[in-house]
Structures are given as C-alpha cells and as structure tokens.
Amino acid sequence: MISVDVALARSDFTLDVAFEGGQGITALFGPSGCGKTTVIRLVAGLERPDRGRITLGDTVLTDVERGVRLPPHRRRIGLVFQDALLFPHLSVATNLAYGRFFTARERRRVERDAVIAVLGIGHLLDRRPATLSGGERQRVAIGRALLTSPDLLLMDEPLAALDDDRKLEILPFIEHLRDAFAIPILYVSHSVEEVARLAATVVRMDQGRVAAIGAPAEVLAPTGLASAMxxxxxxxxxxxxxxxxxxxxxxxxxxxxxxxxxxxxxxxxxxxxxxxxxxxxxxxxxxxxxxxxxxxxxxxxxxxxxxxxxxxxxxxxxxxxxxxxxxxxxxxxxxxxxxxxxxxxxxxxxxxxxxxxxxxxxxxxxxxxxx
CATH class of the missing domain: 2.40.50.100 (RNA polymerase II/Efflux pump adaptor protein, barrel-sandwich hybrid domain)
Structure with a gap:
C-alpha cells in the first residue's frame, strides 16, 4: 500500500494532499495544473516536500520530520512517462534488459518472458525504437519499468502523447499488466474514460488539494450542476x-x-x-x-x-x-x-x-x- 500525506509550497502553487492506494490502479485525476505530476515526482523522490510522510508498505520513503528521504534509485519504483524515453541506439531486447540489469538478482521477481507475453512485444525484440509505433514504444517502456521488479509502478499520463488508435491499442495491455502482476500502480490522467476503465480507486484533485477519493462510479459522478464547460x-x-x-x-x-x-x-x-x-x-x-x-x-x-x-x-x-x-x-x-x-x-x-x-x-x- 502507498500512503501519501505531504505539502509543498511554491511561489504560484500550493500542494497539500493525503491519500492511500492499495492493490490495482489508484488514479490521480483532475485538470492540468492541479498537482498530479507533482505528487508523482514526490513519490518517486525527484522532489522533496516541505512537510509530510510517504510510505510504501513498511518502507518509509520520505519523512520530513525525521529527516528521511530515500534517494530515487533505492525506492524500488518503476517510472513510465508520456514519452517512452527508450535508448534509440539499443534494440527492444536491450532496452528491456537495461531495466533488469540494475536490479539485484535476489530481488528479481518479475520474469522477462512473462512481461513480453503480457505486453505482446515478442515480435519487436530485434527492432530499434525508431521503427516502432507510439503504442509499441510505450509498451516497451512499460516492460522496461516492470523488469526492475518494482514495488510500485508510477505512470504519468502514459497515453497523452498517443493518437486515439494507439490509445485503444495500449489500454488492454495496461489492464493485462494490472491483473497479471501483483504490483500496485499510481496512474496519472485527465481522461475520464481511462480512469473509469482502469482504476480501482480514484483520487480526484483540484488546485493542489484532494477533492474526493473512492470508486470510479462515486468520484466521477457529478456532485451538482457543473459550469457550462x-x-x-x-x-x-x-x-x-x-x-x-x-x-x-x-x-x-x-x-x-x-x-x-x-x-x-x-x-x-x-x-x-x-x-x-x-x-x-x-x-x-x-x-x-x-x-x-x-x-x-x-x-x-x-x-x-x-x-x-x-x-x-x-x-x-x-x-x-x-x-x-x-x-x-x-x-x-x-x-x-x-x-x-x-x-x-x-x-x-x-x-x-x-x-x-x-x-x-x-x-x-x-x-x-x-x-
């Protein structure tokens, strides 16, 4: 379980959020600029909060009061961003191996063949990233993150850079990896359809705060008459x-x-x-x-x-x-x-x-x- 209770003040923005996520996908949902990606960066250890505590299971990732802040490479967290960020000079197989290379042998819980099968990328192993479609590149990026055997997978708008056809191609694979690997996922999106389809829990954010937490049918439902747009x-x-x-x-x-x-x-x-x-x-x-x-x-x-x-x-x-x-x-x-x-x-x-x-x-x- 991931538990987040943090605050961060900037000159033009204040973040103050608290939520917990369990197995399956916990989605951070809300309009652009509401703080979703900032939360992801805090969990990953790429930024430091002014106040608060972040735990993953029994591991304390960040505790400002106690002066605890694990560096990103020790957090056992896999990252998937909008851009696949694959190494262009390496084949798909070598890109996948890169994720596994930095994981100690005794910690390797996720099998390469299982990842390749679930993501349907076996036929791509000898190809270079430049020859892949956007959806294929993103599936390889997900595979590379999974092969680090993470305790948590962070996905920050993983479909935002894809066209509609590629989004429809990759969504079933995200569902499959959610169900096939016992790895909790923190998923950022502003697409209501993606969130409703994938998430077990939705954390709705607005202007740096948590507006609602619950099942998709509860959180995504209108609470009153919305503005025209x-x-x-x-x-x-x-x-x-x-x-x-x-x-x-x-x-x-x-x-x-x-x-x-x-x-x-x-x-x-x-x-x-x-x-x-x-x-x-x-x-x-x-x-x-x-x-x-x-x-x-x-x-x-x-x-x-x-x-x-x-x-x-x-x-x-x-x-x-x-x-x-x-x-x-x-x-x-x-x-x-x-x-x-x-x-x-x-x-x-x-x-x-x-x-x-x-x-x-x-x-x-x-x-x-x-x-």
Missing part, C-alpha cells in the same frame, strides 16, 4: 454482463437489469463482467422507448432528482432498474417539455457511437496497425 466531464459508470458479440455489425450487447446496452467493438467472452462509461451529455431522456429511432440502448429507471440553477441546463439523476445511477444533462426547455417530475418512470437513450471505447473495461486490443 465542465458538464462534459460528468459521467456515469454502469456495470453489466456481455450477452452477445455481433461480428457482422462489430458491436457488443451488454445485459443490464435496466435493459440492453449496445457498445462499439468486441468485448471479451460472453458472460464477462464489464464497466461502461457514459457521459451525461450523451444521454437522451424519453417518456417511452419508442420504435422509430436508430438508438439501440434504452435503460429503464425512475427520476430521482433534478438540479437546476436558472440557467439553460438541468442535471437529471436517474435511478436505473437494478440500483445503479445514471446522470443526464439536458436543457431545461427539453426537460419541461417532457412533462415529467421526480418519481416518474423514464427511459434513458444512449447512442452506441457516443460511447468512447477507452471507457469500456475489457475491450480487446484491435488488430495491429502499421506504424
């Missing part, structure tokens, strides 16, 4: 079971107590449990399911709350059949035209094309594309 960050996370994979149309149908959810792409085997991230701005409310529509997803529920502030928007909280919550941003004009109120039954319509594949936990990696 921030409404795009409001999401719901719903869980269902893969019911059908339609190869002809390239979609997967997920069974949910409130109805079927149709999503783009091929999810794992039928019967697998998956999480789906739905942006509140992509939900349409209807009094009836209707038949004359191309929308295949209609979830049944009851209106639990309606939040307005006199502006153009309303945030509608829908309690879905089965107990999960779905949020919908609509105009007040549109909501009033429906003629419904708190307590009424409602149908929530979601277009499959509006669901970002990055927010689909368990989506299979697409076929390899040319760099």
């Amino acid at each position: 921030h409404r795009f960050e409001a999401v719901s996370v719903v869980t269902g079971t893969v019911a059908e994979i339609d190869e002809a149309y390239g979609v997967t149908t997920i069974a949910h107590p409130a109805g079927s959810i149709v999503v783009p792409g091929r999810l794992p085997r039928v019967g697998a449990s998956v999480r789906v991230t739905v942006r509140a701005t992509e939900v349409t409310l209807s009094r009836e399911r209707g038949t004359a529509t191309s929308v295949r997803t209609a979830l049944a529920g009851r209106i639990e709350a309606v939040t307005t502030d006199g502006g153009p928007f309303a945030l509608v909280t829908v309690l879905l059949d089965g107990g999960e919550t779905l949020y919908a941003y609509v105009t007040r004009l549109g909501f009033d035209a429906l003629g419904v109120a708190v307590g009424d039954r409602i149908s929530a319509l979601i277009k499959a094309v509006s669901i970002d594949e990055r927010g689909l936990a368990g989506l299979e990696a697409p076929e390899k594309r040319k760099a």
Whole structure:
C-alpha cells in the first residue's frame, strides 16, 4: 500500500494532499495544473516536500520530520512517462534488459518472458525504437519499468502523447499488466474514460488539494450542476454482463437489469463482467422507448432528482432498474417539455457511437496497425 500525506509550497502553487492506494490502479485525476505530476515526482523522490510522510508498505520513503528521504534509485519504483524515453541506439531486447540489469538478482521477481507475453512485444525484440509505433514504444517502456521488479509502478499520463488508435491499442495491455502482476500502480490522467476503465480507486484533485477519493462510479459522478464547460466531464459508470458479440455489425450487447446496452467493438467472452462509461451529455431522456429511432440502448429507471440553477441546463439523476445511477444533462426547455417530475418512470437513450471505447473495461486490443 502507498500512503501519501505531504505539502509543498511554491511561489504560484500550493500542494497539500493525503491519500492511500492499495492493490490495482489508484488514479490521480483532475485538470492540468492541479498537482498530479507533482505528487508523482514526490513519490518517486525527484522532489522533496516541505512537510509530510510517504510510505510504501513498511518502507518509509520520505519523512520530513525525521529527516528521511530515500534517494530515487533505492525506492524500488518503476517510472513510465508520456514519452517512452527508450535508448534509440539499443534494440527492444536491450532496452528491456537495461531495466533488469540494475536490479539485484535476489530481488528479481518479475520474469522477462512473462512481461513480453503480457505486453505482446515478442515480435519487436530485434527492432530499434525508431521503427516502432507510439503504442509499441510505450509498451516497451512499460516492460522496461516492470523488469526492475518494482514495488510500485508510477505512470504519468502514459497515453497523452498517443493518437486515439494507439490509445485503444495500449489500454488492454495496461489492464493485462494490472491483473497479471501483483504490483500496485499510481496512474496519472485527465481522461475520464481511462480512469473509469482502469482504476480501482480514484483520487480526484483540484488546485493542489484532494477533492474526493473512492470508486470510479462515486468520484466521477457529478456532485451538482457543473459550469457550462465542465458538464462534459460528468459521467456515469454502469456495470453489466456481455450477452452477445455481433461480428457482422462489430458491436457488443451488454445485459443490464435496466435493459440492453449496445457498445462499439468486441468485448471479451460472453458472460464477462464489464464497466461502461457514459457521459451525461450523451444521454437522451424519453417518456417511452419508442420504435422509430436508430438508438439501440434504452435503460429503464425512475427520476430521482433534478438540479437546476436558472440557467439553460438541468442535471437529471436517474435511478436505473437494478440500483445503479445514471446522470443526464439536458436543457431545461427539453426537460419541461417532457412533462415529467421526480418519481416518474423514464427511459434513458444512449447512442452506441457516443460511447468512447477507452471507457469500456475489457475491450480487446484491435488488430495491429502499421506504424
């Protein structure tokens, strides 16, 4: 377990955070400039806090009061940044070996062959970084970090420098390494879809402080009516079971107590449990399911709350059949035209094309594309 309780003051910014992360992925989430990367640097030992303590399991990494500050190379922490930072003159195999070289033989817990298999990089071993795609380079960088046999893996916006296709390529590999190796991960991102898909715990940060801590469905949900621009960050996370994979149309149908959810792409085997991230701005409310529509997803529920502030928007909280919550941003004009109120039954319509594949936990990696 990683435990962080630190403060750091700069001329134009003050950081004061406290949180704990366990197994799996703990995501630091928030807008640019909120302090996420500063936390990563403090944990890695690249910066020193003014106050506080950082522990990893039974090891004290930093304790300002006691004058303890382990140097970065003794912290047993693997680092993955936006840029893969591979050695351009070395092959993939040699880049991987570099990570293992500086780890004492008795501390080598992570096997090279297992890393290569999980990250799907066996066919790249003889190539140089310049010949790899962005996604391939990042997978090699992750492999190099894993082969140091770290007690903690820090991933600072690892997908930020990649295009959308490369992000979709690498996300399943991050899921696989999360599940295959018992190494906790501290993951920095400002992508709500990535965080909802990958994280067990989300630490939401704002202006150098911790705004909320908890499961993705709790922390990423809107707490009230957001500002006009921030409404795009409001999401719901719903869980269902893969019911059908339609190869002809390239979609997967997920069974949910409130109805079927149709999503783009091929999810794992039928019967697998998956999480789906739905942006509140992509939900349409209807009094009836209707038949004359191309929308295949209609979830049944009851209106639990309606939040307005006199502006153009309303945030509608829908309690879905089965107990999960779905949020919908609509105009007040549109909501009033429906003629419904708190307590009424409602149908929530979601277009499959509006669901970002990055927010689909368990989506299979697409076929390899040319760099």
